[in-house]
Amino acid sequence: MKDIHIDLKPIGVVINNHSDEEVRNSLFGVQGQIFIYDDYKDGLCCLQGFSHIIVIGYAHKLKEEDKKVLKVRLRKIERLYNVQTPEVGVFSSGSPARPNLLIISILKLIDIKDNILYVDNLDMYDKTPILDIRPFTMERIPNEEIKVPEWYAKLFNKIKDK
Amino acid sequence: MKDIHIDLKPIGVVINNHSDEEVRNSLFGVQGQIFIYDDYKDGLCCLQGFSHIIVIGYAHKLKEEDKKVLKVRLRKIERLYNVQTPEVGVFSSGSPARPNLLIISILKLIDIKDNILYVDNLDMYDKTPILDIRPFTMERIPNEEIKVPEWYAKLFNKIKDK
Numbered sequence: 001m002k003d004i005h006i007d008l009k010p011i012g013v014v015i016n017n018h019s020d021e022e023v024r025n026s027l028f029g030v031q032g033q034i035f036i037y038d039d040y041k042d043g044l045c046c047l048q049g050f051s052h053i054i055v056i057g058y059a060h061k062l063k064e065e066d067k068k069v070l071k072v073r074l075r076k077i078e079r080l081y082n083v084q085t086p087e088v089g090v091f092s093s094g095s096p097a098r099p100n101l102l103i104i105s106i107l108k109l110i111d112i113k114d115n116i117l118y119v120d121n122l123d124m125y126d127k128t129p130i131l132d133i134r135p136f137t138m139e140r141i142p143n144e145e146i147k148v149p150e151w152y153a154k155l156f157n158k159i160k161d162k
Numbered sequence: 163m164k165d166i167h168i169d170l171k172p173i174g175v176v177i178n179n180h181s182d183e184e185v186r187n188s189l190f191g192v193q194g195q196i197f198i199y200d201d202y203k204d205g206l207c208c209l210q211g212f213s214h215i216i217v218i219g220y221a222h223k224l225k226e227e228d229k230k231v232l233k234v235r236l237r238k239i240e241r242l243y244n245v246q247t248p249e250v251g252v253f254s255s256g257s258p259a260r261p262n263l264l265i266i267s268i269l270k271l272i273d274i275k276d277n278i279l280y281v282d283n284l285d286m287y288d289k290t291p292i293l294d295i296r297p298f299t300m301e302r303i304p305n306e307e308i309k310v311p312e313w314y315a316k317l318f319n320k321i322k323d324k
Contacts, residue, residue, distance in 0.1 A: 001175050001291060002199055006220050008168045008262045028302060036253075037164055040261055042232040045251035049311025052303060054266055056218065058168050070204040089207035091198075091295040099202055100170045102294045104216055104266075106303055121302060129163055132264045133253040138308050139318065140190060140283060141214060141268055146300050149211025156301060 010129035011043070012036040014057065015116075020125045027080055029107070029121035034130055036115040043133075048112045052136035053119075057103035057128045059096035066097035074155070081159050086151050094123075103128070106136050172291035173205070174198040176219065177278075182287045189242050191269070191283035196292055198277040210274045214298035215281070219265035219290045221258035228259040236317070243321050248313050256285075265290070268298050 016023065016032040023030055034055065036044060047053070059066075072095045074085040090098040108120040117133075148156075178185065178194040185192055196217065198206060209215070221228075234257040236247040252260040270282040279295075310318075 001222075001289060002172060004172065004222075004291065006170045006172070006291065006293070008170060008264075010164060010166065010168070011261050013163050040232065040253075043251040043253040043260070045233060046248065046254040046311065046313060047251060049309070050254070050314070051307060051309035054216070056264060056266065060163075060166075070202065071207060086208065089205040089209060091202075091205040092208040092212070092297055094296060098205070098294065099173050100293050102170075102218060104218065104294065104296055127163060129166065129168065131168070131262050132260065132266065134256060134266055135254055135310070135314070136303070136308070137310055137314070141298070145213060146298070147211070147213035148297070148299055149208065151208060152212070152297070152299070 008131055010058070010131060011040040012130040014122070014124045014126060014128040014130065016122060016124065016126040023123060023125055024076065025080065027076065029123040031120050032122040034117040034119060036117070038115065041115045044112060044115065047109070047135065050109055050135040050137070053107055053109050054134050054136050055105050055107050055130060056132040057105065057124045057130055059101040059103055060127065060129055061125060062097055062101050067099050067101060069095070069097040072097065077155065077159065083155070083158050085155060088151070170293055172220070172293060173202040174292040176284070176286045176288060176290040176292065178284060178286065178288040185285060185287055186238065187242065189238065191285040193282050194284040196279040196281060198279070200277065203277045206274060206277065209271070209297065212271055212297040215269055215271050216296050216298050217267050217269050217292060218294040219267065219286045219292055221263040221265055222289065222291055223287060224259055224263050229261050229263060231257070231259040234259065239317065239321065245317070245320050247317060250313070
């Protein structure tokens with residue numbers, strides 16, 4: 001199983017009128033669009049009305065060597081808030097430099113017109129290939145139960161005070 | 163962009179002692195494990211303490227023709243609760259039959275020992291390849307804002323009464 005290769009095709013693409021720099025510097029993302037290719041358009045039926053969606057993107061601007069990254073600092077937070085962050089494993093972070101270069105984002109779904117999704121909180125660059133979309137709902141995750149480790153709580157407490 | 167192929171490799175694999183049948187019939191998933199391959203073990207650093215993680219799996223038991231599915235009924239809910247569900251687009255559902263056969267799950271993280279994650283709410287069969295993991299946190303999604311469309315709210319109200 002370990003050595004299988006999994007071959008995926010984009011179902012759509014990000015249309016983002018903000019520069020990469022602007023996307024990088026926005027902690028909670030920007031407004032933008034996701035264009036779903038005609039072949040997959042029927043898959044969008046009944047998505048209108050969900051306020052949030054989980055979107056899987058592929059960090060196409062990263063390089064082969066970025067797949068080898070296993071530990072990172074939370075650079076965006078360091079840059080925006082001028083705080084030091086601990087070095088953590090990539091699976092404890094949202095860093096796009098990670099073994100499969102996948103981006104997993106929970107986005108606010110503002111509207112759907114034809115095969116274009118209008119979204120907020122977008123943290124993907126223009127032309128990022130989109131691999132999958134599904135609704136984000138809370139049935140399975142009662143809010144009061146969500147816990148985070150001490151390093152993470154401390155970090156976000158520091159940020160809140162800024 | 164549309165015609166690029168994205169080649170991914172598993173970072174780990176599901177170890178599930180429940181039968182496929184048991185997994186299929188559990189609405190909120192089962193307890194099981196995710197084994198992370200040694201090459202990627204360092205990526206797990208600092209994940210302990212998050213109560214929930216987002217996990218991307220690949221539905222390896224599905225077939226080439228399942229990638230063509232764009233509309234589905236919510237079969238699991240129909241089977242378990244004996245209610246009729248509307249036909250919806252795959253991107254409005256959690257169906258594993260979808261263009262890239264990706265499974266996106268928010269799992270409860272019970273414990274981590276070495277490179278094994280002990281999880282609950284697991285809705286993936288034994289030996290499912292795992293492509294990515296990241297913490298699930300609530301900073302970006304205030305709970306009161308999560309909205310769902312009428313068809314979905316109605317369906318879950320019916321289920322609640324059962």
